[in-house]
Amino acid sequence: MRTLWWIVAVLAAALGPAGAAAAQDGFRGSECLAMANATPRATPVSLRRTAVADQVTISYRGHSTYTIETPGGVMIATDYSGSYDTGRVPDVVTMNRAHSTHYTLAPDPAIAHVLHGWGDNGEAANIRLRVGDVLIRNVPTDIRRFRFDDGSGGMIKDGNSIFIFEVAGLCIGHLGHLHTTLDDSHIAAIGRLDIVMVPIDGSYTLSLEGMSEITRRLRASVVLPMHRFMTPLDDFMLRIGASFTVDQRSERSLRISRDTLPAKPTVIILKGV
Template identity: 45%
Template sequence: MLSFARGAVLIAVFVGLSLTTPVAAAEPESCPGLIASRDTLFSRAALRQDEVGLTFVGHATFLIETPQGVRIATDYSDGTRPPVTPDVATMNKAHSTHFSYSPDPGIKHVLKGWNPAGGPAYHDLTVQDVRIRNVSTNIRSYGAATEYDGNSIFVFETAQLCIAHLGHLHHTLSPEHLRKLGRIDVLLVPVDGGYTMETFDMMEVLRSVNAPLMIPMHFFGSSTLNRFLASAREHFPVEFSNTAAITVSRATLPKNSKILVLPGY
């Protein structure tokens, strides 16, 4: 099975390269090249030193793989897990679909986006070739009361890219949030339009962060996604991928901000 998976990845890489030779290289606004299907995992051999693998597992969970093979699962939960044990799992607490009561014991680093003892969570961790840090935000708790520091935006810095996962964000971002975030190249965005934020407010977040590549997550079927995209098209071009796994590099980032939809829900 392992040799078959590696073969599938190599074939996919070959196809991706054949589709992105000189012509694609001359089109800097093209989306990152696709290298694998949803069910195929990245391997170290499939990524160059300037590439990051990004797979939409589902809901708010992405599998991020660095050039040195560090695997990270975002908003890791009991219901949505990648098919491999990640080295790092990040979590948020707004709903049980964003954290795990019993994470895989093989995970070396489990990072909670909230502080069980109170106050903001603080993470600034380097694992091989990736730095992982967080920016604390608030959530609405029961009765619509504000629970301060209940969510974290996790930022993953690797291969000269800064990838931010908004988690279960419940409010727009202040200048201080934006300062702490810094430059963001890839933004993973909850687009449900209600459980997190109204679409109008999420558009404000997207415009304020101004990442070159924005990828929707946390939607519940095509109607929810399409409602978000209808609003998003007023501000950004929208493209669709036919696979949930892509590679991203600094060289292939769009020149102007755009939204790339990966299959999933």
């Protein structure tokens, strides 16, 4: 119990004096935050599973939309606009507000959980939802004004969300329509990531150099590029460095578990639309 409170204290320190309560609340039930702050050998018992039983299927659907299918049968679609075929109606969709390819205000009513990455009345979105075998939470970031708003320029505080999906011992992050660098408070709130979905356009979101720095800092085992319509992959690979390898695939989907993560950080390019 003392270890738990020590980890909470570390998170609160990183987030600042006002973040103590938020850090304590965010830690509860989050294996990804626990792993990020534990010693390297301290692996929660619940993460010691078999690869076959706990495989997660991740499919690239287009632009910034990936689907995540959990071992328990929950389907999540990221940055959902309704424009891309997801195979079936997702159980959960996440959205970000940059422009209409990242959200819809008229989602299929059969979707049980529609999660906006922006809050109402000027407040940040605060999402912490367990659906079946997956825990979904968010980390807000600022966003530039764009078509969603009045076009007057400037930044909207907490207008974007990084979504984290914790399932089958995997920590999966989707950076959304990221426009800003991540400071220590963001990194602490995100926690450990095994898989991260990164926009690499280098223009509409963050600069390619800035996104490469974030990718290196997050230290995920698997990097899944998205928003990849402008930047040659070679440019991105040059910036993130030789410590990453490239795995170009002819399939749109991959099945992965904690036990089958690559030993070397790997950028996996799934087949596009």
